Amino acid sequence: xxxxxxxxxxxxxxxxxxxxxxxxxxxxxxxxxxxxxxxxxxxxxxxxxxxxxxxxxxxxxxxxxxxxxxxxxxxxxxxxxxxxxxxxxxxxxxxxxxxxxxxxxxxxxxxxxxxxxxxxxxxxxxxxxxxxxxxxxxxxxxxxxxxxxxxxxxxxxxxxxxxxxxxxxxxxxxxxxxxxxxxxxxxxxxxxxxxxxxxxxxxxxxxxxxxxxxxxxxxxxxxxxxxxxxxxxxxxxxxxxxxxxxxxxxxxxxxxxxxxxxxxxxxxxxxxxxxxxxxxxxxxxxxxxxxxxxxxxxxxxxxxxxxxxxxxxxxxxxxxxxxxxxxxxxxxxxxxxxxxxxxxxxxxxxxxxxxxxxxxxxxxxxxxxxxxxxxxxxxxxxxxxxxxxxxxxxxxxxxxxxxxxxxxxx
Amino acid sequence: xxxxxxxxxxxxxxxxxxxxxxxxxxxxxxxxxxxxxxxxxxxxxxxxxxxxxxxxx
Numbered sequence: 001x002x003x004x005x006x007x008x009x010x011x012x013x014x015x016x017x018x019x020x021x022x023x024x025x026x027x028x029x030x031x032x033x034x035x036x037x038x039x040x041x042x043x044x045x046x047x048x049x050x051x052x053x054x055x056x057x058x059x060x061x062x063x064x065x066x067x068x069x070x071x072x073x074x075x076x077x078x079x080x081x082x083x084x085x086x087x088x089x090x091x092x093x094x095x096x097x098x099x100x101x102x103x104x105x106x107x108x109x110x111x112x113x114x115x116x117x118x119x120x121x122x123x124x125x126x127x128x129x130x131x132x133x134x135x136x137x138x139x140x141x142x143x144x145x146x147x148x149x150x151x152x153x154x155x156x157x158x159x160x161x162x163x164x165x166x167x168x169x170x171x172x173x174x175x176x177x178x179x180x181x182x183x184x185x186x187x188x189x190x191x192x193x194x195x196x197x198x199x200x201x202x203x204x205x206x207x208x209x210x211x212x213x214x215x216x217x218x219x220x221x222x223x224x225x226x227x228x229x230x231x232x233x234x235x236x237x238x239x240x241x242x243x244x245x246x247x248x249x250x251x252x253x254x255x256x257x258x259x260x261x262x263x264x265x266x267x268x269x270x271x272x273x274x275x276x277x278x279x280x281x282x283x284x285x286x287x288x289x290x291x292x293x294x295x296x297x298x299x300x301x302x303x304x305x306x307x308x309x310x311x312x313x314x315x316x317x318x319x320x321x322x323x324x325x326x327x328x329x330x331x332x333x334x335x336x337x338x339x340x341x342x343x344x345x346x347x348x349x350x351x352x353x354x355x356x357x358x359x360x361x362x363x364x365x366x367x368x369x370x371x372x373x374x375x376x377x378x379x380x381x382x383x384x385x386x387x388x389x390x391x392x393x394x395x396x397x398x399x400x401x402x403x404x405x406x407x408x409x410x
Numbered sequence: 411x412x413x414x415x416x417x418x419x420x421x422x423x424x425x426x427x428x429x430x431x432x433x434x435x436x437x438x439x440x441x442x443x444x445x446x447x448x449x450x451x452x453x454x455x456x457x458x459x460x461x462x463x464x465x466x467x
Contacts, residue, residue: 035439042440044423122438159424159437172428179425179459227429227457235459257459259425 001118001138001145005031006310007303008136008149009115010123010162012039012107015278015295016155018057020117021110022303028310030115031147032107033138035122040103044158044258046182046220048195048212049292050094057296058109064102065095066214070193076357077200077350084373096195096212096220097292126152126165126274132315133166133273150315151306153275155299158259160280166271170282174227176263178207178289181235182222184254188247190219198242199353205229206346209242221247224260224289226346262286264339265332270320275302283327285335286342294331301326337391344387352384412466413444413454419462426454426463 009020012034020032036042047066054060074082111117118140127135127148135148154162163170190213198209206226213219223239235257243250261282269281277283278295285294302323309319348356359380363373378385378392385392415426424437434447435454455463 037439042422120439157424159427161427161433161436164433170428171431171433174429174453174457177425177428177457179457180423181459225459227425230456230459234461236461255421257421257423257425259423259428259457259459261428 001031001116001121001140001147003146003148004135005029005116005147005149007031007151007153007306008033008147009153009155010136011155011157011278011280012036012117012119013103013155013157013278013295014057014106014292015280015299016153017103017106017110018296018299019153019155019277019303019306020115020299021106021113022300023306024110024113024115026303026307028303028307030110031149032110032115032117033121033123033136034107034117034119037120038100038104039107039119040100043099043254043256045097045099045256045292046180046210046212046222046289047097047099047214048094048210048290049097050290052094053293053297054094057300058106060095061105064098064105066098067096067192067212069094069096069195069213072195072197074197074199074357076353077202078354078357080354080357080361082357082360096214098214123156123162126162128166131272133271150310151273151275151320153277153299153302153306154280155277155295156280158261158279160276162274163269163276163280166274168266168268168271168274168276170266170276170280172227172261172263172282174230176261176282177227178224178260178262179227179230179235180207180222180224180256180258180260180289181239182220182256182258183239183243183250183252184214184218184256185221185243185247185250186218186253188217188219188250190217192216200350202350203242204238209238220256221250222256226262227259260284260289260291262289262342264342265328265335268324269327270317270323272316272320275306275320275323277302281327283331283335285338287338287345294335297331298327301330337394340388340391344385348384356381356384412450413448414464414466415442415444416462416464417441419460420458421460421462423459425457425459429453429457 006028125137196211207224284291
């Protein structure tokens with residue numbers, strides 16, 4: 001490790017890796033640190049990702065694609081099933097990844113682009129001079145280091161400390177986080193091309209339960225419960241109950257825990273000398289919980305803004321605010337829309353959910369566009385969906401084009 | 411402060427760190443540490459997906 005870099009990226013997940021790779025390709029001298037000794041492990045993700053936008057960042061590779069999905073099914077509490085084909089589901093289908101391999105492939109890309117990568121290296125604080133972030137304190141194998149940089153990118157995930165050290169309020173209320181448990185289950189009978197979602201307050205209060213295939217006879221089965229609903233019954237209790245009811249013969253060969261921010265955009269994601277990216281910036285989608293694509297898009301924007309700032313020699317918020325503007329006008333738009341949907345969704349009773357599903361039971365999804373589906377849904381459930389009328393209007397008028405498809409539930 | 415993190419239950423996901431209002435928790439590699447900023451508010455115990463945290467007020 002050197003004493004000085006142009007850019008230090010804290011965190012080796014998809015957001016950090018894409019930021020570091022793009023910055024290195026733009027000619028910056030980059031250090032990427034990851035506190036874990038392995039990239040991508042332990043996994044904290046359901047591993048579903050939309051295909052759209054993914055290939056902007058990395059060439060799809062069978063080594064990290066476990067399943068290629070063609071559709072999804074949503075089950076309401078009374079078991080009414082709504083099935084959607086690939087085109088219809090929009091961002092809801094795509095690949096199921098092997099994150100351990102995927103994340104490492106991203107970091108491999110960034111190392112080959114010229115960034116220096118250090119694993120088992122943890123940021124312990126920020127060097128701040130006259131209010132400006134100008135590097136980090138780090139620990140590697142028990143030794144402390146002071147490493148300076150022109151700009152720091154905090155991509156340190158849901159448990160981010162970097163933003164807080166710089167005075168940005170990134171703490172979440174329990175109502176702003178889904179608390180999740182997932183099992184990797186093998187030797188079960190599943191459709192390897194469909195992902196299933198189960199809704200209901202007995203199954204996943206203000207969240208959902210997912211079954212994402214990871215190939216033949218194997219799936220990620222997990223549940224997310226809104227933090228404010230967690231207490232006597234926790235995510236793990238809901239999952240164990242579902243497993244007992246639906247897959248009593250399934251064999252669990254991995255356990256995954258995680259917290260997913262569903263707060264929507266936080267107020268500020270830059271300060272002098274600092275940019276936050278991905279889960280650290282709470283950029284995950286509030287309705288699906290997906291964060292991979294958003295983090296990668298944000299990482300790319302952050303790298304470009306950082307490179308411009310370094311060219312200009314101005315690392316203050318004056319220049320870095322360009323990042324705020326760019327991500328909020330792209331991925332931020334979708335996050336805002338999803339937040340509106342989420343806020344309505346968490347209030348639905350089981351009766352409401354059943355009603356919504358039943359209203360779609362006679363619709364032939366393969367012949368409809370997403371626009372038509374949303375229109376049909378709204379028309380049949382005006383009262384229930386009244387708070388979403390602005391969104392439906394935008395979608396029907398095509399003001400909102402679903403350009404940035406979100407991945408789901410990572 | 412009285413916070414007890416059961417390391418045998420904990421899956422080091424960091425959900426507790428995200429909701430800690432005082433920034434008292436940190437996910438260090440694969441374990442969670444609490445410092446003196448803990449006010450025993452109990453949000454970490456509420457959010458934990460597996461119930462690995464106990465807080466006494």
